[in-house]
Amino acid sequence: MYKVFVNDKPFFLTNQVVKETDFQLFLLESVDIKQIIVKMFQNKIQKAFLYHPDEKEIMSKLKEKIPVVKAGGGLVYNKKGEVLFIFRNGKWDLPKGGIEKGEVIEETAIREVEEETGVSGLKITSKLQKTYHVFKRNGRYKLKVTHWFEMKTNFEGIPHGQAEEGIEKVAWLNPAEIKEALNNSYENIKLLFEQEKILQ
Structure with missing residues (x-):
């Protein structure tokens, strides 16, 4: 199952039909995806499930319906075990940005972290999950x-x-500060921290 965020509200790509009542279920094959996205932006839909029987096909079906932009980003630790955050548009976020022609995604992630925060000497230690959101x-x-x-x-x-990316602040945050920052962050950033179990 994939979780895609539209204005911090989720829609799920799933190959399971669940009997629940607090969301709407649509068939991915036939749905007008733009209509769902517009309704989510207008707060008319809070949560939706898009069903397709083949889990392997599910993401490529979505990508056929909406243009895709690829980005790379970093969850960066310093020697003290603090994590690098940026603050923009009134929320805490992690540094990330779009891929440029000829780059592999790891190069994008390192370049974007350096450009957005001025932090250098970055080494990738592992690949984390991908996140998905509609803008x-x-x-x-x-x-x-x-x-x-x-x-x-x-x-x-x-x-x-x-500055030209609208980044007001860059900060190294310890686990207690991260918890606080995540109260004012994006759902897909919270997802990364849930998976990494940093705050357990």
Whole structure:
């Protein structure tokens, strides 16, 4: 099952039909995906399930219906075990950005973290899960697929936010501060921390 966020509200791609009542179920094959996205942006749908019988096909079916943008980002630890966060648009987030021509996704992730935070000396230690969210640009809805990587760095300088990307603050947060920051973050960022069990 995949979880895709539209304005922090989830729709699930599933090959299971569940008898529940607090969401709407649609057939992925025949649904007008744009209509669902618009209703989610308008708060008319809080949660939806898109059903397709073949789990292997499910994500490619969605990608046939909506243009995809690929991005890379980092969950970066320093020597003290703190995690690198950025603050923009009034929320805490992790550094990430779109892939450029000729790059492999690991290069994208490292470049974006460096550009958005000024932190260098990054080493990828493992591949994390991908997250999915829908956004609107120039009147069109797109699906952003972000590939996340755990990184480590011995960087000891002062991180600084990339102003042209609207980043107001960059901070190293310890586990207690991370918990606090996640109260004012995005659902797919929370998902990463749930999976990494950092805060257990």
